[in-house]
Amino acid sequence: MEGLVRVGRIALAAAATVLLTAACTPDGDAPPTPTVTRTTGPISLTVGVYGPASVISAYTTIASRFNAAHPSVSVTIKPYTDHDTALADVVATKGTTSQPDVFLADSDDLPTLMDQKANQSVDGMLTNQNVDFGDGFQRIALEAFSDDNALQCMPVDVSPMVVYYNANLVHLSQLRPPGRKVPSADDGWRFDDFVTAAQQASKGTVKGVYVAPTLEQIAPFVFSGNGSLVDDTDKPTTLTLTDGSSEKALQRLLELVRDPSLTNTAAQIQRRDAISRFKAGKLAMILGYRSLTPELRTQEGLRFDVMPIPRVSRSATTVDVSGLCVRSQAPHRTTAAQFIAYVVGDKSMETLARTGYVTPSSTVAIHSDAFLQADEDPSSAQIFNTQVRFARTLPSGEAWQQVEQEADQQLSALFYDPAIDPLDDRLQLIDDTSKITWASITASPSASPSASPSASPSASTSSSGAPSGSPSAGASSP
The missing domain is CATH 3.40.190.10 (Periplasmic binding protein-like II)
Structure with missing residues (x-):
């Protein structure tokens, strides 16, 4: 099994609050039994990603920021050496707690994921997170991950040849x-x-x-x-x-x-x-x-x-498209959607773009200095955006x-x-x-x-x- 990279801080362990009623009665009745209110620990979310070390590091950074902004959640990045290893593990562990709650996949993987019932559609849950499916993301990337009249995974990287x-x-x-x-x-x-x-x-x-x-x-x-x-x-x-x-x-x-x-x-x-x-x-x-x-x-x-x-x-x-999917039996769908929405936000997209490997699906981040990197080759990086419309x-x-x-x-x-x-x-x-x-x-x-x-x-x-x-x-x- 792939190792886990623990990121962010873990919320405080469950605490018990004991409420004591000390009222005394004339006949000397004992105080009532204390009422104990328990709060649960942090919600755990495992995210499987693959790619070069810099891409894994970028996802780790994004997860750390997410954890800091959501103290009740603990996101753990599960890195894979390559795409094939990641897909094999996702399919082999489907329906178990070993399957990542959220995982990176290529759009070419979609038939396999759906045949294996390894994922669930994400459009509804992401709409609830106010993700803009209008002009906010490359249309062809959304189409590449659409099947059965629904968006099956959220595109993150979309690069034309x-x-x-x-x-x-x-x-x-x-x-x-x-x-x-x-x-x-x-x-x-x-x-x-x-x-x-x-x-x-x-x-x-x-x-x-x-x-x-x-x-x-x-x-x-x-x-x-x-x-x-x-x-x-x-x-x-x-x-x-x-x-x-x-x-x-x-x-x-x-x-x-x-x-x-x-x-x-x-x-x-x-x-x-x-x-x-x-x-x-x-x-x-x-x-x-x-x-x-x-x-x-x-x-x-x-x-x-x-x-x-x-x-x-x-x-x-x-075009080559990859994105984040949610496992079919994810216990915390809302939290998974929150994390994906965070990843496709402008700041996180720019973090991924800085690696040089990722072409953001976001129509905002694709124009950012983080992606264009004008001080490095290629100087004409803008065509990774302009050519998408011909893909x-x-x-x-x-x-x-x-x-x-x-x-x-x-x-x-x-x-x-x-x-x-x-x-x-x-x-x-x-x-x-x-x-x-x-x-x-x-x-x-x-x-x-x-x-x-x-x-x-x-x-x-x-x-x-x-x-x-x-x-x-x-x-x-x-």
Whole structure:
């Protein structure tokens, strides 16, 4: 079991107040039996969170402040090493006192939490705490955590996927002919600009760009090309990569990522992952969320900034959302709601934002100096706010996870196989594989699909390994 971090002060132990009636009666009756009034001890609330040490520390600080403001409550932070460990514990301990009363979860976890009846909706209890669901929070984050006509968890962190670029290798002012408007973080850039940036940065052992061969990282380009990833985001039955607009967008992306003069091979990425190459100045552009920022800041001499996902036809991206949930049998629902409301308040949101990992769901905190951190890279941090309005969510749940695993292997073949023509046949195979997987899991939710087309027409090693949309973090040898 994970250790507990005790925070704040504990209210005074229960005290007994004894009221004695000393009135004497003429006939000498003994005084009545004393009346004893007992007050209970502090309400205990366990909050499970995961993430880097600075994020755990931020939640600990927030809990300490909450305890100081609420002497009758004792909030205890239960830290987990990572998301998967946290989710496994929440599910394994559901219905017991070992399950955290409040816990951090990713929006992708929602189907699992609801299937396991591990959480309860929070909109009613948070409304009672005067939480502003109107313009106070990013709309897409609220939608990501909504199901069964209710808000299931309260979003805390909502980051769109963006392009990180090495400012010493990519020069925005040189991407277009003289006299034409220079691309900027606020205005964005076209896919052609993105290709030009990769070409200009690719010199010697330096490569221009890396896009992981995963559904998560190709999705923004598909959406930007007016395509779709699935037939129905809420209830998908198949991938739709063969749809006209989707295929056209992928064709443009593949022309870029299959050019060995502009991007690393699968073998090179396996030897030294994309983030390590970016930090070392050997890779000019990668995709990622806000959570990648602190790691890049640790690299001495690295100057980097961020740009929106380049437009194929229109602005588009994907989004990573996490938030706080309340366990289904929480004994102190009101106290849990009070704490969550406190966390999503401006002061607490700014505390989380200062870590550099968190993009506040609060539309106030996202504009704060605590988040923008103008004295540190990236200088264009405002796009983590402006790009949210162009973000689209991806499906979630057990079937989607299986579809992702299979499709990522097939996409790796598309990215790295020597020949991929005819492309339509390759994409059709990916769509067909997903259709069989969804049908199999839908028909038998507890069974893994056993009958599906081969992962790819030829053997290929996936080089994605990209948790939460960031490039692979594998071996770092040259």
